[in-house]
Amino acid sequence: MSQSLDIAVIGATGTVGETLVQLLEEREFPVGNLYLLASGESAGASVPFKGRNLRVRDVADFDFAQVKLVFFAAGEAATRSFAASATGAGCSIIDLSGALDASEAPSLVPEANPQLLEGLVPPYSLSSPSASAVALACVLAPLKGLLKPQRLSVLANLAVSSRGREGVNELARQTAELLNARPLEPRFFDRQIAFNIFAQVAAPDAQGHIALERRLGAEIKQLLGEPGLRVAATCALAPVFFGDSLAVSLVAEQAVDLAAVRECLSRAPGVEFVEEEGDYPTAVGDAVGQDSVYVGRVRGGLDDPCELNLWIASDNARKGAALNAVQSAELLIKHYLSKILT
Amino acid sequence: MSQSLDIAVIGATGTVGETLVQLLEEREFPVGNLYLLASGESAGASVPFKGRNLRVRDVADFDFAQVKLVFFAAGEAATRSFAASATGAGCSIIDLSGALDASEAPSLVPEANPQLLEGLVPPYSLSSPSASAVALACVLAPLKGLLKPQRLSVLANLAVSSRGREGVNELARQTAELLNARPLEPRFFDRQIAFNIFAQVAAPDAQGHIALERRLGAEIKQLLGEPGLRVAATCALAPVFFGDSLAVSLVAEQAVDLAAVRECLSRAPGVEFVEEEGDYPTAVGDAVGQDSVYVGRVRGGLDDPCELNLWIASDNARKGAALNAVQSAELLIKHYLSKILT
């Protein structure tokens, strides 16, 4: 591509934003001017890009008319505050926060629902779904025709980095305190996360569901084009820095052909199938730092031939967020570069 | 009770065995002579009991005719080697290893299936089921009539202590190495468990299931008296020292009455229901060291009114193993003390 795009990344100092900026460089995304934005607090900091140090600016002072594409990686509040300004200035946007409704900004996982891009009209607004939905969609989209899934039960053991930099710092600090036999003082979390697992990643609503669980359910149905799928989701928080681990149990319409499932997963784009006997993927040993979703422990049911069980490990900040957003942008410009530039 | 029983504990130097000996003391179990047994390796060690230090002996040299009741807490191999000698000598046995078939030694969780004891004939052989099955049975048995469960999907995040003392030592050692920026050298496990989650606790069989997953499925059906229940089980290993965390999703015959479920759980014996809004139980903060199974995050389905979701936290070595075995023995002697003594 000889043409390039002027781009803004909001949340450039964060876990996802930093990775996103690295990926723009690594993947030789056609970046013209790059504007790195965050809150007033870290304005003035600098982030490396292509051998230079780019200055971080306060998003509140930014004129979106300067760019054509904006990545929102700064939480729901920032998306709510600035998405309208960006689209109003004619920018295409890719939101990672989940703040936008699917009708405004449908979820895209290029391996799962690239057809979403057919017939879109500018300015383009897309969501990069929750990290668990990205991982699930990469694995389940290629199996959909084979399985005709009826029910999907997911336990997502999320890494503390799903709660951003502060989650990472808190696990490190708590672990060090415990190992040094100092009294534990929870700060960012309200209790001990080191050597423990939380039943939820955030506060539940009146029905007991976490927003992220509802989001995951809605996103996976949209991504698979399966509005009738019955999803059970639990998002727990594990004492793991990076990398989500998902235990998945699925009920298919008919008896599952496990050989066909294995064959399909071994060919699936963006998926690394760990098939060697007795081996299995883990977040830290396999998925973290990688561009693929890892899947293993493929097995039928103990009691039900229509059941399929899987284990999925994925880098939440990279494959689950920054990389999916960049891949989505790549697909978007493949379809619509000339329209985005005008 | 004025009468007392001569007892042997095999595996008395282990994670479960040590707790079991403590519980015999704490609960004033009617112990006459107590024989603490282990492998030849730790013969000669001593374990405190009622203010004295009892010498550990080699089980291979033990004459089972000296006792009336034997706890097997030393792994499958020890049960296979010595269970027949014990029952041959007229002992009643409670096995914690899962080595015995349900037809020889059915599983007992006193809160769930006390009726098992009706009409048993001596010598009595019982199994104390896997820690996850104990926890599940305590929570699901009281709900059974209300729910008529059809499907049960369980992800058990097991503590490293489910792999005994060596699991505990390995997590401690690996964590310290990582925090001190030393190169990680896995020994007892084949890879990094610190800040990671394993998709399985042991090697799978040809169908991909772990023995513990099959055991859990079979035990929960026997304990609930629900042979037709369809169980999906994944036993993962988490970087937690003590305390199992179970995410449970259940499909009932009819729409679930959540108010009735809550009411039922708040009265269930052996169960602590965490019902305060937004709160939830965890292994380390709540369950470990306690005699109850903790349950919370009670909620319906996102898409299915027949679904019930729960989170369970339980002390694997105490409530899940040692305490359940002692409670089983208490129930056994309540029914059959005179027959056991003859």
Ligand SMILES: NC(=O)c1ccc[n+]([C@@H]2O[C@H](COP(=O)([O-])OP(=O)(O)OC[C@H]3O[C@@H](n4cnc5c(N)ncnc54)[C@H](OP(=O)(O)O)[C@@H]3O)[C@@H](O)[C@H]2O)c1
């Ligand atoms: N972490 C993951 O695994 C993951 C996965 C999928 C999606 N996401 C989404 O990605 C987004 C970023 O998450 P993260 O994990 O990278 O969080 P993080 O490490 O806490 O970083 C947050 C970033 O957003 C900026 N920010 C926060 N509030 C802002 C505001 N009001 N205005 C402007 N900038 C603001 C922060 O800037 P300062 O330096 O100025 O504070 C920082 O750059 C979130 O929407 C999250 O839901 C995260």
Ligand SMILES: NC(=O)c1ccc[n+]([C@@H]2O[C@H](COP(=O)([O-])OP(=O)(O)OC[C@H]3O[C@@H](n4cnc5c(N)ncnc54)[C@H](OP(=O)(O)O)[C@@H]3O)[C@@H](O)[C@H]2O)c1
């Ligand atoms: N840990 C749990 O959460 C849990 C839960 C439910 C059931 N269980 C079951 O409880 C049993 C003990 O587990 P654990 O976690 O306590 O293991 P552990 O900490 O490794 O202790 C094992 C104990 O068994 C003894 N032992 C091992 N092999 C033996 C043999 N061949 N003959 C005689 N003694 C032998 C050991 O004695 P030495 O000191 O001589 O090596 C030690 O006392 C196992 O069957 C396990 O499946 C454990």
